[in-house]
Amino acid sequence: MNERSGTLELEQISVVFRNKKQTIDAVRDVNITIPTGTVFGLIGYSGAGKSTLARTINLLQRPSSGSVKIDGVDITTLGQRELRQWRRKIGMIFQHFNLMATRTVEENVMLPLLHSGLSKQEKRQKADRLLKLVDLADRKDAYPNQLSGGQKQRVAIARALANDPQILISDEATSALDPKTTQNILHLLKRLNEQLGLTIILITHEMEVVREITNQVAVMDHGRIVEQGPTTQLFLNPQQPLTRELLVDGDQGADEMATLIKQYTAADRSLVSFTYREQQTDLFTLLKTIEQWVEKIKLVYNNTQRVENQLWGTAVIAVRDDEVANLQQHVAAHPAVVANKLLKEVD
Incomplete structure (x- = not known):
């Protein structure tokens, strides 16, 4: 599994929610290919379907139809045991850091390693390496309430890297941070992308986030991808009205x-x-x-x-x-x- 490159293909992905009163097409026939090592931006207004689509990547939300392929393997066809192994290769960070208040920074980073087979000493060593990678080695014994928002997000990033993922999904991870801290986190993500060859998927409604570090962008509206391509192309020559509207807003x-x-x-x-x-x-x-x-x-x-x-x-x-x-x-x-x-x- 260490040789997997992290190329992601979403083919004809649709997600439909139904209840007694209505049917909601949250995601509609989405096709995206994200090569390994890409920083990919998925942008759109609230309610566009971005987070729902992101959750289909590791099957936290199973698509109603379509396939999710990682390095050519359709993970929607896997059994639960094999799927758990694949999910370890997909890390996630969120707007809310979801750190355990009663655990130290080091212990929070060690949590995903609970069933890794590593000894306690090996888990600590790995957590310490990851904290060094995100520039928090000196805060390993601190508790979450002793950290700033930016530091908490760095802990969340280190925790997301604990299982050596090939893909990291960032779902509005900087939207609760001030502009300077946002810049610092984005620069950290770009460095991790370059050092680790990590494929990063940024879910955001902020054009500045996309502008800063992505290579490829898709614009989403009402569950559909309305425009996608190289970041430079979309910023300098947008084709769709929604893309131009998002650019004007920013x-x-x-x-x-x-x-x-x-x-x-x-x-x-x-x-x-x-x-x-x-x-x-x-x-x-x-x-x-x-x-x-x-x-x-x-x-x-x-x-x-x-x-x-x-x-x-x-x-x-x-x-x-x-x-x-x-x-x-x-x-x-x-x-x-x-x-x-x-x-x-x-x-």
């Missing part, structure tokens, strides 16, 4: 942009937005190049964001209506530009 400049669009549209000017790689060019050089193609441009907005550990710039230029096609044609051909679009018609 964008502090959205109100400013809406005001600018109305202002320039009223003045018979068009706004063209384009996104560029800051590693390849700076904005000043790019604008100088654009001025060779189009006269009388005006920069009205510029923003920089980090996606997948790369810096991307987004600029908005005001031009005459009759220059839009010319501008977009030349900008699209620039090697540093990855997307451009007309914003005039946006309300």
Whole structure:
């Protein structure tokens, strides 16, 4: 089992809840493949079905139909004994840390090792290694009520790693933490992903969490996956209205942009937005190049964001209506530009 890579395939997964009064389609025909070592983000508003889908991965929630494959093995077909062995390869962390208040930090991390066959000394040694991995070696004798929220989540992460999982599911694990602590936990998860080759699945409603560390993203709405792909692609060129809506909700400049669009549209000017790689060019050089193609441009907005550990710039230029096609044609051909679009018609 140590040779398993952790590749996950969800095929035609549906979950239906029924009672006397109604039928609820919580998850509908979901197909996702997550290669080993990927940090995968599953994002959507509350009630989208994200947590229900996550629970099907280790069969805490059995799907009504479809298959869950880990390294090609459909675990929905396994007997209880074999399924228990597979479940050890899937760790989970949650918004609420679920630590036992009467146990020390070290003892909490040792809990999943109860039936591992290890001696007590071996369990302690493993717990101590894991606490060192999450930077809490000096707190092993503390109790949960002596820890901060971020420290409690680090204990929960160490506990989730006790059985050497290949897949770690994080279900809103940072949503109760302050922004700085959230950043620290995300950086820890990314480090674990890189050091251990861990496949991580982030369930969240926060775009900043997805932006920070994921490689792949799926957007979920009313039980369905409405868009999925590389993180950079979804952030820089979203295709679905819900994805764009989620991005706007997480964008502090959205109100400013809406005001600018109305202002320039009223003045018979068009706004063209384009996104560029800051590693390849700076904005000043790019604008100088654009001025060779189009006269009388005006920069009205510029923003920089980090996606997948790369810096991307987004600029908005005001031009005459009759220059839009010319501008977009030349900008699209620039090697540093990855997307451009007309914003005039946006309300």
